[in-house]
Amino acid sequence: MGYFPAVEILQQEKLTADCFRISLICPQIAGSARPGQFLHVKINPGLEPLLRRPFSVHAVNRETGEIALLYRVVGRGTRLLAQKRKGDSLDLIGPLGRGFDLPAAGQRVALVAGGIGIAPLYFLLQTLAGAGNSPDVLLGARTAQELLLVRKVQELVNGGVLKEQLSIKKGRPGSHNGSLSTFPGRVMVATDDGSCGHRGPVTDLLAGLLAEEKVEMVYACGPAAMLKVVASLLERYGVDGEVSLEERMGCGIGACLSCVCKTRGGNRQDFSYRRVCLEGPVFKARDVVWGD
Amino acid sequence: MGYFPAVEILQQEKLTADCFRISLICPQIAGSARPGQFLHVKINPGLEPLLRRPFSVHAVNRETGEIALLYRVVGRGTRLLAQKRKGDSLDLIGPLGRGFDLPAAGQRVALVAGGIGIAPLYFLLQTLAGAGNSPDVLLGARTAQELLLVRKVQELVNGGVLKEQLSIKKGRPGSHNGSLSTFPGRVMVATDDGSCGHRGPVTDLLAGLLAEEKVEMVYACGPAAMLKVVASLLERYGVDGEVSLEERMGCGIGACLSCVCKTRGGNRQDFSYRRVCLEGPVFKARDVVWGD
Amino acid sequence: MKKPNLAVEIAGLKLKNPVLTASGTFGFGAEYTPFLDLNRLGAVVVKSLTLKPREGNPTPRLVETPAGILNSIGLQNPGVDSFLTEHFPSLRQFATPVIVSIAGNTVEEYAAVAEKLSRAAGIAALEVNISCPNVEQGGLQFGADPAGAAEVTRAVKGATGLPVIVKLSPNVTSIAEIAWAVAEAGADALSLINTLTGMAIDVHRRRPVLGNLTGGLSGPAVRPVAVRAVWEVYRVVRVPIIGMGGIVCAADALEFILAGARAVAVGTANFLNPRATIEILEGIEHYLEENEIADINELVGAAHIF
Amino acid sequence: MKKPNLAVEIAGLKLKNPVLTASGTFGFGAEYTPFLDLNRLGAVVVKSLTLKPREGNPTPRLVETPAGILNSIGLQNPGVDSFLTEHFPSLRQFATPVIVSIAGNTVEEYAAVAEKLSRAAGIAALEVNISCPNVEQGGLQFGADPAGAAEVTRAVKGATGLPVIVKLSPNVTSIAEIAWAVAEAGADALSLINTLTGMAIDVHRRRPVLGNLTGGLSGPAVRPVAVRAVWEVYRVVRVPIIGMGGIVCAADALEFILAGARAVAVGTANFLNPRATIEILEGIEHYLEENEIADINELVGAAHIF
Ligand SMILES: Cc1cc2nc3c(=O)[nH]c(=O)nc-3n(C[C@H](O)[C@H](O)[C@H](O)COP(=O)(O)OP(=O)(O)OC[C@H]3O[C@@H](n4cnc5c(N)ncnc54)[C@H](O)[C@@H]3O)c2cc1C
Ligand SMILES: Cc1cc2nc3c(=O)[nH]c(=O)nc-3n(C[C@H](O)[C@H](O)[C@H](O)COP(=O)(O)OP(=O)(O)OC[C@H]3O[C@@H](n4cnc5c(N)ncnc54)[C@H](O)[C@@H]3O)c2cc1C
Ligand SMILES: Cc1cc2nc3c(=O)[nH]c(=O)nc-3n(C[C@H](O)[C@H](O)[C@H](O)COP(=O)(O)O)c2cc1C
Ligand SMILES: Cc1cc2nc3c(=O)[nH]c(=O)nc-3n(C[C@H](O)[C@H](O)[C@H](O)COP(=O)(O)O)c2cc1C
Ligand code: FES
């Protein structure tokens, strides 16, 4: 972990209407980051915005020292981040937090990404692919236009995919089973409006996979409501899994106790608070006490 | 007076180590501004900096609709202003305040600028020159390197000036009479360290001029301490004059009473407060009650 | 959809919308006519007036702080008589209620100013400033304790038939306690908050920046404190609340309304954007339309029930 | 020129420099060791401890506001025993005094925590937090009135031989009055300020943002309020003051020192820049050198004489 007050931006790309990928050069982070870890980013010096913003390490290139962030513009900070250009710099702390526990060799793995949740899972996928593990990847979004990185994910996943799966459906969006036949390493897509892949939540696809009883380990990132469903599916099928959580952060390094989430397994009967920034952001799905 | 929330920057030039000229396109202001008026500038949207900053109208081109500001970097706001580039925009209110009362035709005029005080006087000089009046211009600065716009001022002043006057003196700076022989319309220079022109305050030059008894109207802008000396010289010689004052401003339009200065001539015996933004920034030198 | 209703009633006063100007930041209204149509405002609240003219505090009177400003104007004003003859006649031409803020050194002075203003026709309401941190007298010595605040309120109520709004200070241990006392004493509405006492020091000159040493903090920096004040007071008193403190955009104004304010006042933001009031008004209207809320009054205090 | 003296004495404690960490923003110190050398700090003040572990408040616990943050952690802490066994042993390895902040639901709990800590060797001083706005008990009910504040102070003084620093709240009508009472009750030093009570409302969900509804405002936004508090308290009590509230750079720290603080604590700024404490320390040293001031103590309260 280190403090890098001026990390140069190599490139800022707009991927969808509100999602951007920023690449930076920071060999120390590229060299040490593990999938699931995050960076705490001071977008501007001074007061606006005041606090750092946490973003997952999205991709690294250990050779070139490049790292990438993938983010959605949701508020003031991300709006200002989107204005950054090549040559500007960012102030980073990281890599922070506990990353994903990598699966045992040969384990059948599925990654479940809701929206921008693909950010950390893509780095995990890079790592798994590098280790010869070719997981199923389930990608969810509201509409086809908001789907992120499908092609890049496909490239990393062993085996091909049906091409038509990925083109936006013409005509009335209908219910559709997003499952693809080529296996191992399937990329499945779900959209809320059915404009691409399965119509419905990405967790429907996970339910299908789990019913097939071939998945041994699941990694998920996305909105809390989605993760809650993932956790309950995993419990129902008795499958292991990890989820990456989000919470508002102050320090990012375990000092301020802002970012806690309720977990099982502490001293207390009901729950104990653990810090998303330090004990997380990745938790065992079964350890999280979900709110409503 | 108007509100112009997005005025495009045509150019930003660095003139000295800490002085910049910014030119903008705003035909309404260019068309209506009078010398001595100012603009109230929101340098950035949002909170940093929060308040507007007042800057004199430095020059206008009524044909092209261009206006210029001349400013010195002294704090947070001006530092951020100096980062603006061509194509960025500024949020302006103006032109504001009472400008200089123009001299009667044929009046012998002197302009006295201390440092960045040349900002509004240059616009006055433009106007006087346009009306065929060629004033004496006294320019003061700490050192030769900080002298501003000497050549441009010379161009506007009728008659030439001795060239060597304006080159930085080699060797040991010594005492030197900054007066130039070509008249009317002399440009005289004073520097604190004597590195160009007279060594000493620019008010020494004014004292010399007034002693010659040929000046009928004086316009001055610069640090308060300098203006105070100007006012006392004018009083001693019984010469009319106007000074442009600075005070911290909130609204810039007379509503908040932040920017007051002490003046004679109100209801009260001792002093009454008048608003620099509305009744000023230009006041009759004899009306100002100077502090210490 | 039908245009949502923006009209609110405060202290018996019908306002066409809930966006007011904060005393001391909008002069006597005329200053802003080059920038906006005063007729569009819910009401104009003018600079606090005292019985006699006041010169106010020495300069500097203003300093910028992080997301805020400190001011120490010190109630400079031309006095109530001069206001009535010189400023009020043009201001009352507008189809917008004029609320006059008053201050005084003594309870009697408050009453006297209130009486003078009540004799002039056309004033919509009085706002009683017992919360100015920038004067030795007539400010916080009344606003800082429930008994003093109630006393001024009763005196003004006794001196006028106009609706009386009392403006409270956040520089107290319990603003709810003061609000309660003032409401009991007959206040028709409450304005909150006035500025927080603060200070800035010039580290180069090694002395306080402001001529008056301390000043009143306003602007976005204080908004959380102001919203909390409205929230707290809304829970204990039933008189309508005018919320203010750091409002610069419609979302800020809505925070106050959701916390319990029936109207809002815009202060420091006028300095940043002379059209702030109008833009806030339009933003509120837009929010109502977008959320299909027929009447702004439905939102007042809505954050208390969730 | 010789290096200026940065050492100060607070409550009988010799500190090598006046830059401390603010309780609750620096964990138990270990969190910041990847970023700076704890040995360089004047002292480390740890998160407030209670007798038993506490879970703290529901989330969200933090929200950004203009130039500030609202937090409602609610004194989550592992309890004093677990601190002593798990966190303190590594922290005391550093050549920097450890000041332990304590809190409690009752006067007796404050005393009990103080007693436990006094039995452990190596603690430099106690900071008594009677000013947390985020707990039902053990916070402001003691800090909001002079009698309660004095009672806790006396109880802690009676329970420990360690120097006792009492941390005051700005959410009061007169912080000077409380400071006076606490000093009379035997406090060896004062820390000011804790956070200002504030609130933010989510206008989309129409409910308060924080799980605990209200929170404590800190960061640059509150600095003018904090500097004024130090200024006021310096005029009425003679015990040394530790100033804090919105310090992010050396100039900010110097404002507090000039206003009367003998030391400063850095809180929210640690989140923005994990090396903030060190950079502030270096900046203060630079200021002294540039202005040829031989001893930081010369600056303490210097803005009062001009
Ligand atoms: C460990 C972690 C990793 C993350 N990785 C990514 C990523 O790779 N890509 C991405 O787009 N987003 C990611 N997020 C969410 C991202 O941090 C927020 O979208 C971002 O902080 C919003 O900032 P804003 O100023 O635009 O929004 P605003 O709503 O204006 O922010 C206000 C405050 O709330 C906080 N906040 C708002 N939304 C969130 C959120 N979802 N999680 C945590 N804090 C929030 C902000 O940090 C800020 O302090 C991650 C969050 C966490 C905790
Ligand atoms: C009518 C008028 C015309 C001016 N014209 C010019 C000009 O043409 N060129 C130029 O360089 N400067 C001019 N000034 C001064 C200029 O406004 C300040 O230098 C500028 O506001 C400094 O801002 P800052 O953020 O860099 O400094 P900071 O010191 O960080 O500013 C802090 C606050 O103090 C105020 N302030 C600081 N210095 C001054 C000052 N000298 N006068 C008024 N307010 C001040 C700022 O506006 C701001 O509110 C003028 C001032 C006035 C009143
Ligand atoms: C320059 C200035 C002058 C003020 N003068 C007065 C005043 O005369 N009477 C009063 O009741 N409040 C006065 N106030 C307080 C404002 O009306 C308002 O309560 C406060 O500024 C908080 O709102 P804001 O953050 O929107 O400015 C003044 C505020 C400022 C900034
Ligand atoms: C997240 C957070 C947690 C805090 N926890 C405590 C605490 O446990 N005990 C305490 O006395 N003060 C606590 N404080 C208050 C700070 O110590 C400090 O008094 C306040 O934040 C003002 O300083 P700052 O603006 O530099 O942060 C906390 C502040 C923050 C931001
Ligand atoms: S963000 Fe401070 S503890 Fe996690």
Ligand code: FES
């Ligand atoms: S700046 Fe507001 S009255 Fe002059």
